[in-house]
Amino acid sequence: MTALTLTESCQRLITGEVIAYPTEAVFGLGCDPDNQSAILKLLSLKQRSPEKGLILIGANLAQLKPYFDKTLLTKQQLQLINQPSDQAITWxxxxxxxxxxxxxGQFDSIAIRICHHPLAHQLCLAFAKPIVSTSANLSGYLPCRTLTEVETQFGCSFPVLNGETGHRCNPSQIRDIFTGDIIRQG
Incomplete structure (x- = not known):
């Protein structure tokens, strides 16, 4: 594992690399959401089907707005997305x-989350846009919760933003903004 500073992590994202970084519960794999070759690298690395779609995390709602149709949402729904919560919620x-x-992927929706983990939040601010967020794990393995687990699954030279997760027990809850239905329990 190559432990990176915030500045080095941001530079890796700019150059189209995939990095690991701490989130509220587990380490995430991320890259520039607008760089198709970076996304393809991430999907190949994770052995994830492109049809599943991906989550975007941002430092604030403004960073995420270019990726979703805000004209279809009410003021209350936008407030719900923007509202801090005790639990990490992906909408x-x-x-x-x-x-x-x-x-x-195959969906007419996109999964977004305002990330309140300090390092991931700072990374999005430094990158000046959202980043892709999918759990850091190879297919069939548990998500990485420590730097050592990232190194075990991805190798000693894999770039990782040096820090700790938020130690929550479960990854973010996923909810439908229109129905409030819980798609994945958090």
């Missing part, structure tokens, strides 16, 4: 017509 919202299919 399924209608995708914007310009949102690349490599982010949404």
């Amino acid at each position: 399924l919202v209608p995708k914007n017509s310009d949102t690349p299919p490599w982010l949404t």
Whole structure:
């Protein structure tokens, strides 16, 4: 594992690399959501089907707005997305017509979350846009919760933003913005 500073992590994202970084519960794998080759690297590394779609995390709602159709949401729904919570909540919202299919897979929605983990939040601010967020694990393995687990699954030279997870027990809950239905328990 190559432990990176915030600045080094941001530079890796800019150059189209995939990195691991701590989130509220587990380490995430991330890259630039607008860089198709970076997304393809991430999907190949994780052995994840492109049809499943991906989550975007941002430092604030403004970073995420270019990726979803805000005209289809009420003021209350936008407030719900923006509202801090004791639990990390990823919202399924209608995708914007310009949102690349490599982010949404087979769906007409996109999964977004305002990330409150200090390092991931700072990374999004430094990168000045959201990043892709999928759990750092190889297919069939448990998500990585420590730097050592990232190194075990991805090798000693894999780039990782040096830090700890938020130690929550479960990854983010996924909810539908229109129905409130819980798609994945958090």
